[in-house]
Amino acid sequence: MQHPIPTGFRLAGVHCGIKRKATNEDLALVVCDAPAVAAGVYTKNIVRAAPVILDEQRTPTDQFHVLVINSGNANACTGDQGMRDAEQMTQLAADACRAAHDAALVLSTGVIGVLMPMEKVQQGIAAAAAQLSNDEASLIAAARGIMTTDTCRKIASRQIETSTGKVSICGIAKGSGMIGPNMATMLAVIMTDAKLGANDAQAMLTEVTDDSFNSISVDGHTSTNDTALLLASGQVGTAPLAGAELASFKNALLEVCVELARMIADDGEGATHLITIRVNGCATLADARRIAQSVANSPLVKTAIAGNDPNWGRIVSAAGYSGVDFAAEGVSLHVNGFLLYEQGTPAEFDDPKVSASIAASRETDVELTFSEGSAGCRFWTCDLTTEYVHINADYRT
Amino acid sequence: MQHPIPTGFRLAGVHCGIKRKATNEDLALVVCDAPAVAAGVYTKNIVRAAPVILDEQRTPTDQFHVLVINSGNANACTGDQGMRDAEQMTQLAADACRAAHDAALVLSTGVIGVLMPMEKVQQGIAAAAAQLSNDEASLIAAARGIMTTDTCRKIASRQIETSTGKVSICGIAKGSGMIGPNMATMLAVIMTDAKLGANDAQAMLTEVTDDSFNSISVDGHTSTNDTALLLASGQVGTAPLAGAELASFKNALLEVCVELARMIADDGEGATHLITIRVNGCATLADARRIAQSVANSPLVKTAIAGNDPNWGRIVSAAGYSGVDFAAEGVSLHVNGFLLYEQGTPAEFDDPKVSASIAASRETDVELTFSEGSAGCRFWTCDLTTEYVHINADYRT
Numbered sequence: 088m089q090h091p092i093p094t095g096f097r098l099a100g101v102h103c104g105i106k107r108k109a110t111n112e113d114l115a116l117v118v119c120d121a122p123a124v125a126a127g128v129y130t131k132n133i134v135r136a137a138p139v140i141l142d143e144q145r146t147p148t149d150q151f152h153v154l155v156i157n158s159g160n161a162n163a164c165t166g167d168q169g170m171r172d173a174e175q176m177t178q179l180a181a182d183a184c185r186a187a188h189d190a191a192l193v194l195s196t197g198v199i200g201v202l203m204p205m206e207k208v209q210q211g212i213a214a215a216a217a218q219l220s221n222d223e224a225s226l227i228a229a230a231r232g233i234m235t236t237d238t239c240r241k242i243a244s245r246q247i248e249t250s251t252g253k254v255s256i257c258g259i260a261k262g263s264g265m266i267g268p269n270m271a272t273m274l275a276v277i278m279t280d281a282k283l284g285a286n287d288a289q290a291m292l293t294e295v296t297d298d299s300f301n302s303i304s305v306d307g308h309t310s311t312n313d314t315a316l317l318l319a320s321g322q323v324g325t326a327p328l329a330g331a332e333l334a335s336f337k338n339a340l341l342e343v344c345v346e347l348a349r350m351i352a353d354d355g356e357g358a359t360h361l362i363t364i365r366v367n368g369c370a371t372l373a374d375a376r377r378i379a380q381s382v383a384n385s386p387l388v389k390t391a392i393a394g395n396d397p398n399w400g401r402i403v404s405a406a407g408y409s410g411v412d413f414a415a416e417g418v419s420l421h422v423n424g425f426l427l428y429e430q431g432t433p434a435e436f437d438d439p440k441v442s443a444s445i446a447a448s449r450e451t452d453v454e455l456t457f458s459e460g461s462a463g464c465r466f467w468t469c470d471l472t473t474e475y476v477h478i479n480a481d482y483r484t
Numbered sequence: 485m486q487h488p489i490p491t492g493f494r495l496a497g498v499h500c501g502i503k504r505k506a507t508n509e510d511l512a513l514v515v516c517d518a519p520a521v522a523a524g525v526y527t528k529n530i531v532r533a534a535p536v537i538l539d540e541q542r543t544p545t546d547q548f549h550v551l552v553i554n555s556g557n558a559n560a561c562t563g564d565q566g567m568r569d570a571e572q573m574t575q576l577a578a579d580a581c582r583a584a585h586d587a588a589l590v591l592s593t594g595v596i597g598v599l600m601p602m603e604k605v606q607q608g609i610a611a612a613a614a615q616l617s618n619d620e621a622s623l624i625a626a627a628r629g630i631m632t633t634d635t636c637r638k639i640a641s642r643q644i645e646t647s648t649g650k651v652s653i654c655g656i657a658k659g660s661g662m663i664g665p666n667m668a669t670m671l672a673v674i675m676t677d678a679k680l681g682a683n684d685a686q687a688m689l690t691e692v693t694d695d696s697f698n699s700i701s702v703d704g705h706t707s708t709n710d711t712a713l714l715l716a717s718g719q720v721g722t723a724p725l726a727g728a729e730l731a732s733f734k735n736a737l738l739e740v741c742v743e744l745a746r747m748i749a750d751d752g753e754g755a756t757h758l759i760t761i762r763v764n765g766c767a768t769l770a771d772a773r774r775i776a777q778s779v780a781n782s783p784l785v786k787t788a789i790a791g792n793d794p795n796w797g798r799i800v801s802a803a804g805y806s807g808v809d810f811a812a813e814g815v816s817l818h819v820n821g822f823l824l825y826e827q828g829t830p831a832e833f834d835d836p837k838v839s840a841s842i843a844a845s846r847e848t849d850v851e852l853t854f855s856e857g858s859a860g861c862r863f864w865t866c867d868l869t870t871e872y873v874h875i876n877a878d879y880r881t
Binding site for chain 2: 163164199200306307308309387391399407408413415418472476479
């Protein structure tokens, strides 16, 4: 699929030696030559990487110029030197693009607790700045430059018509994978050429992130570096989007973010199934999310799906310990459209048939219905296989 | 080790056919011929098995006579018929021991959502009632009768001297394992011949459970059937224990419960390491427990220990997303006594040496220190191996 690069953006991805393998890009630049809007949503972990601390101070802004991203080193738990390195990365990126120092942002992902190899980073930024382009090869190189153990690059895009022209949205993301001896992170960068107010961009990104990047789980382990950025060049249109057009932009942004989020869950370490959990009939959205997350993080549920097992007892009981109060006799459960549990009572179903439906598809649908109200949500996760354990336990041996 | 059976108790364990294999006991009786005290602590899952609902209504009591326990069927998510079956099980057990109907309690563990095979249960209760004894063989048969996929029986005991005689405490437990296509549960039954007030027994059991059975995790999946019972025959002494003697009894009870809880974590499915997590320096005990639980449930931490990997980034970041607020720069971490992370900064340590210390021992010690206060806790879990995934995903194939 051809992904349109929003007007005003140039990208590059290079290998500068943070990762060992020379064919693996490990540094990317995303540049907007004119001042742009940037909004950010960051990890809720108390232990925050230096780039997260820095970017939080600098967003939202309408003076954004350049973003530098590296993979292979998370610059997390690196103390004062880590903060200085993050600042220097933005300085180098800003200098390379003749932008103000604080018009630059930085994202890092990879090994925790190791100081950034700044000499390599400096060379990488210079090399990337020399290759900036708005062609698809640059987009792909940048998308590859933020990967850790992702098995595939993650790009999603949408276009919508507005009264002042066609607006493009294009995002890149990386998923949960291991690098070196430590965990990696989820990163997403969404570019658009829409004209957006900085506060609108921030509010939209926060809201959309809750329904996408904050609604996925691979192993329930929130990292120190998770970040989603929305960058808006404002090259299409004269006044910031508002009213119905802003709403339609938000829908398209949500679609891009959900598509990227699903790609991250689908590419979870060792995954053989992408699991969509739908929770309906809750008193509040927060309740629905809490139940969905409890089911998504249950190793018993995840191993059952890996074994093509419609194990409704594990799903219903994972809802039961979520901390949300509900009437047990009002719970129903569908898996892949089959009714397994109805109003608190086991339903009669064709076990081998349901099992075969799980085995036949990469995607599994789990739908839990409660009798408390009308709030609901979607949540995405993946199954838990022996390959996950191998990736995360055996890489030293 | 010889375990003293507290005076006043008789036990039996038999095979009645709930489990397929004839050498696996699947039904146990614990009988006190004179009225005894019984206190219970139950699962916090909203979805509760019939025996849990019934026993909750009947405890605490000072009129306890007989407990029937079966493995192989959890009698959970079985609707009204399940409640009738649980009641009938207590009726059958009470009749067999010539006790009042409501002087009986029932525990079940095993497959969810399948009606109890009451004919087999009836025969089992009759057979067990004919074999009741206070010898060690009966204790072992009862301990075996409550096992599901536990690889070993779990018995712990202590004796303490009181002014009115020697008091014995003896407990049996079963751990987290799978049976049939569904999850099983944690059960524990602690017998003592001490004379205890029913309210004292309940308060002690609740408190001690928080520091033992509620401080372990195998996969974070709270079951529908979890129960701990304290049964006190009152055969030693004339007045209920009080003051310093009650405190010393509570200490011994805690030791028995911690020993059983550690056995459950150690026998977690596929486990190769028992992990003790110590959390110190928190503002509150609740904070310490929340952090310990977050670390204990992280698949990334559990796979790291399985791989003998002193992966401090995973441990520190799991604390960071626990939901507890703390100063990141005040965190220190020891693994097996080695300092890996000091006041928010990576410590220099001999990585292969720490790894070798994990590989060399069945037990791994993780100690996290914070700078918020003086509250702390202990928590036990096990590592996550490919064998866990095999047990829980592949048993149908």
